[in-house]
Amino acid sequence: MRKYILITFLLQLSAFANICFSLNLPESKEYTYEPDVVISTFDNIELHGNLLTPKNKQGPFPTIIFPNSWTIEEHEYMAQAIRLAKEGFQVFSYSTRGWGCSGGYINVAGENDLKDLKTIIDWLEDETPAQRSNFGMAGISYGGGLSLMGLAREYRIKTAFAMSSWTDLKESLYAQNTPRLFWTKFLVNSGKLLGNLDPRIPELLDEVLEGNEEGFKKWVQNRSLNDNLGMINLLRKPVYFANNFSDNLFQPNALIKTFHKLRGPKVLDLSQGSHATAELPGLFGLQNYVFDKMSSWFKYWLQNDKTAKDFELGKIVVQPSVYKEREIQSYYQVPKRLYLHPRRITRGGLSPFPYLLPAQSDSFMAGLDTGASTGVPFLSAILDAHFEVPTIKYPKLNNLINSIRYQTDRFEEGLKLRGIPRLKLNVEVSSTPYQLIAYIYDVSPTGIAKLITHGAYTGKSPQERINIELVATAYDIEAGHRLAIIIDTQDPLYEEPNNKLYKVNLNFDFKSQSYLEIKGWK
Structure with missing residues (x-):
């Protein structure tokens, strides 16, 4: 199976402008696989995705939604989707608008992306054996940010597992009034090359680099979890953050501040690594600490499997070194x-x-x-x-x-x-x-x-x-x-x-x- 995942990534790395292809998997006794799901949105854009549904198990099924990372598309999480399907979850992975085979402009967790998510959940509840109002979302980077926004804005999303994600987009790109030159240029250029980038986005980020941040502040407003904590805190929705200390795109500081604002069940897990590198082996089907936690998190919250609990709620977990055991941190250390x-x-x-x-x-x-x-x-x-x-x-x-x-x-x-x-x-x-x-x-x-x-x-x-x-x-x-x-x-x-x-x-x-x-x- 790993060879299929590797082929997927090689295709993505070698392609230019919207990566769009279909991936077929061998027949399995444990799940069915629909490789070419197409869902029409509110504005007649086609979203493309794939669906894995457990076989020989009684539905309806708790369902996990994977949105893609920046520059990647719907097949990114295939190895983990297969694992979760074997564990009794229905899994839907999709290319958000502007990426992969999906139409439209890249929306960066804006209103169009959130309307798309509502349409996807409606379709899953109407057309598949999805368990109603028992959905989880997970993703890396761009997919993690979308997962958090989905948790905040869509009542049917019960929990989220966000990896290498932002919680405050303004602080991530412009903390302490300092533009992130390298990562801003990377996001713009890669978005132009591998996706269908909204022309307004490069203009806004160029304005930030020139010191004119007013338009940027308006654009990022309501694209971050920090602006949308009301429903999460009211319903005490569970959130798991898995980020990396050396991630200079989405630095952990904003995440730590957001973590303390949440009132429901939560975990903040900080690994050694740069952007998305601690979780990267799991995308290839290799054993991985972060994705192991994701599996146990969804079993606990979506399948009500209390034996799956291997985390301490309300805690910050840190990895001082790749060669040292993780530590659970106290909130109130002596300054x-x-x-x-x-x-x-x-x-x-x-x-x-x-x-x-x-x-x-x-x-x-x-x-x-x-x-x-x-x-x-x-x-x-x-x-x-x-x-x-x-x-x-x-x-x-x-x-x-x-x-x-x-x-x-x-x-x-x-x-x-x-x-x-x-x-x-x-x-x-x-x-x-x-x-x-x-x-x-x-x-x-x-x-x-x-x-x-x-x-x-x-x-x-x-x-x-x-x-x-x-x-x-x-x-x-x-x-x-x-x-x-x-x-x-x-x-x-x-x-x-x-x-x-x-x-x-x-x-x-x-x-x-x-x-x-x-x-x-x-």
Whole structure:
């Protein structure tokens, strides 16, 4: 069976503009397979999908709906659909409008996509042995976002299992007023190449990169779970989030904040990996932690199989390393603060004690990359998360003109970093808008620094006290190592707001301290 799944993916990777093909499977004693389902929508668009229904079992069946990921189509989840059909679920996978064989423009979880979902559920209830109002949705990335929106807007969707998904589209593409240059360009170009992209979408995202975000804010409104929590909380619908720490498209910070707003049964499971990489093996039919959780989640909520429960509701689960056991995190960890102290020749200090000396400033210039970096977009995150090949730097060679470094003494007992780090700074710049990129490194006794996490912030005021939120992490710094923060103004993941050369001052005084804080998961 795996060879059929592999052929599917090879066809997708080698095709251009809407990928559209039919996939036949061998006859099975455990399920029936309809490869070419066509459903007409409210505006006469044809949606294409496939349906697997259990054989030799009494219906009606709880039904799971898989919408496609960005750039892929209805056959993406075939391996998992077969597994679920064998476990007693009816499974419908489809290409959302603008992808695969389906007509129309890509709608990005807008009103048209939600009307399409209603039509699909109507069809499943009328034309198949689907159990009424007992539907689940699951998907990766784009499919995960659609699953969450379906849960929020369609009362018949009972639960959702969202993988590598967004919960706040604005924050994912524009958090801290900083456009995601690499991922925005990837989404637009891949959508044009492999789908039927609404012409307005590239225009909106180009406007964001140019600093005009008003139209973008209107467009993203009501395309995120954060805007639609009412029905989920009222009906206490169960939600499982499975995302990855190094996902720089849908960074985990927004997900963590949304998780705490939910009032019903919920799990947040954060793996090591980049966008969609932790769950990727499961698409090929290989054993996979994330899809194993999905199976048990749907058995528990849709089949009422209480023996399938292998998760703790209301918890945040983290994977500190691919070689370490997962941990269940406490919401209320004691905050840890490391205070910044002004630079002495080459670097400043990071100390558990506040700065209490006379006012002072550290300065550096914007305009050049310094070597501090998130690495090669997407690739570096994969190498670090799955193969422990980190993005490294030798801080002593850091460009002192265009960046600044702050570093702790060696830790005697090590340090566990968990949650969202926040960096408080007193900033003064000679030109606006400006951008700051903050990197946290683990520095070994030999002076080699491994990137732990980073954060990007774009400001518009020439003098302000700012809070840079770095990407959530789960990382253990060993005894004998140091923690370092390097701050500069450029990174390949982000759009620069100002092509001018400008000066950045970081101001220090005892009344308004600058510090790095780890607050746990709140």
